[in-house]
Amino acid sequence: MHIITVFSRKVVIGFLLSLILFACSKEESKEGAPTIDRRKEYIRKIPGENEPIPEGAAARGEVLIAYAGCYDCHREDKKSKGPAFADIAKRYPIQPAYRDLLARKIISGGFGSWGNPVMSPHPDLKMEDAQTMVYYILSLKYKPSQ
Numbered sequence: 001m002h003i004i005t006v007f008s009r010k011v012v013i014g015f016l017l018s019l020i021l022f023a024c025s026k027e028e029s030k031e032g033a034p035t036i037d038r039r040k041e042y043i044r045k046i047p048g049e050n051e052p053i054p055e056g057a058a059a060r061g062e063v064l065i066a067y068a069g070c071y072d073c074h075r076e077d078k079k080s081k082g083p084a085f086a087d088i089a090k091r092y093p094i095q096p097a098y099r100d101l102l103a104r105k106i107i108s109g110g111f112g113s114w115g116n117p118v119m120s121p122h123p124d125l126k127m128e129d130a131q132t133m134v135y136y137i138l139s140l141k142y143k144p145s146q
């Protein structure tokens with residue numbers, strides 16, 4: 001009985017010591033690590049040239065968006081459940097690759113580009129209409145107030 005107590009006391013002390021050591025080493029690595037502002041990282045602007053928006057696409061996209069319930073979660077100039085359309089416009093260059101990436105994301109929904117909130121999928125949207133919506137959103141780059 002006595003031997004067991006001595007043994008377990010050693011184990012407890014050893015455990016405590018390793019905890020302290022662990023805590024110290026953690027502290028060290030925290031100091032040495034580069035700090036990343038995750039929020040800024042999310043909204044980092046993607047560099048790239050802007051290509052022209054097809055005639056009339058932005059105006060059609062604005063109408064489509066008004067009827068598709070996007071304003072339940074988005075606003076033009078302010079973050080709501082989803083990011084502000086103006087912030088999305090600032091982030092992505094107007095290029096077919098980003099247009100399609102965003103259009104696919106509107107259709108299939110998702111998360112991770114702007115933090116944790118999730119965008120619901122819109123499976124009934126046609127790819128072409130989603131692309132037109134993206135043209136409207138990205139056209140906000142050129143809005144004087146932005």
Ligand code: HEC
Pocket residue numbers: 065068069070071072073074081082083088102105106110111112113114115116117118119120122133134137
């Ligand atoms: C249920 C709320 C909700 C609805 C409805 C919604 N969105 Fe979103 N949307 C979000 C959220 C949340 C995000 C951020 C997702 C992320 O971080 O990846 C987002 C992101 C986006 C993005 C940027 C995607 C990216 O990867 O950068 C676009 C473009 C967009 N939404 C367009 C739309 C359009 C157009 C509609 C209407 C058809 C719509 N959203 C409807 C919540 C919503």
